[in-house]
Amino acid sequence: MKIAILPGDGIGPEITAQAVQVLNALGESFEMEQAEVGGAGYAAHGHPLPPATLALAKSADAVLFGAVGDYKYDTLERALRPEQAILGLRKELGLFANLRPAILYPELAGASTLKPEVVSGLDILIIRELTGDIYFGKPRGVRECPDGPFKGEREGFDTMRYAESEIRRIAHVAFQAARKRDKRVTSVDKANVLETFQFWRDIVTDVHKEYADVELEHMYVDNAAMQLVRAPKKFDVIVTGNMFGDILSDCAAMLTGSIGMLPSASLDANNKGLYEPSHGSAPDIAGKGIANPLATILSAAMMLRYSLGKAEQADRIETAVKQVLAQGLRTPDIYEAGTTKVGTEEMGNAVVNALR
């Protein structure tokens, strides 16, 4: 089995190195091949998603992705910015289903900014559609406004859209995931204002007919944002479009107080996937050896479970992570008085030791 390792920028190389170390400690024979992506891809080959990197990602059974982005690339034109790498990979690999679990580890209950009783035991799964919506809709750009009160001025515009089959397939992913959990799906939309999301609601309702054992609730996105901080434990699976999912998943991640702990999976129709931490490249702490590698290590566990058919090895990693937390080891982002502060590498080593 071949795994493409794309470390990227900022803390990306440090955290993926630890995930690779953990994968190597499993005693399996994975073929791992590394390539530049994001700012690193631009620096080495003049493009955030160099052709060789894309080819490697396409040829691999799974992709382990670090993070992309750095201040020094912020002034590049849009097509060359690091973010284009992840958007390009999602589109080119057809990774339409983004799974972002938000779990509160009991050991980290104090890390949340919300009251412990609001978040303790939190275990929600956000399923974000990842290749449609306003992110990829065309036309888009800046043009001369054709009519209305601003006629003749320049205007920026994007296109929000979803094809029926795109909504159907992500709805199936959500209902099937719910079946393995608490059997409840909240579909988040803005059907009261947007045509695209009235259509979304109608199609999700139709797909639901095949899942009588799963409860479906529809919720407007503004209300969903409010409920996420008011009573987040009421949610089980949340399914939503690309942009709402982007926003709500950051909110859900922060409920746990430790975005450094949260993995994610982006899957195609055949469970080929790209796995990355939910956090970004954190250029402010890059190279300091203090980034939390656990989200990437847990992303490697998701990769084993969803793309490589190795659920047992995934369980082993997740158990090892719980063990190091129980031992009181903490990177600075999750540090609390009374625990032991460790760096990126020490944390990776501790997980490897716990695996043995």
Ligand code: IPM
């Ligand atoms: C994410 C990120 C990306 C997104 C950016 C980097 C393009 O915020 O994965 O959530 O908006 O999808």
Ligand code: MN
């Ligand atoms: Mn985001």
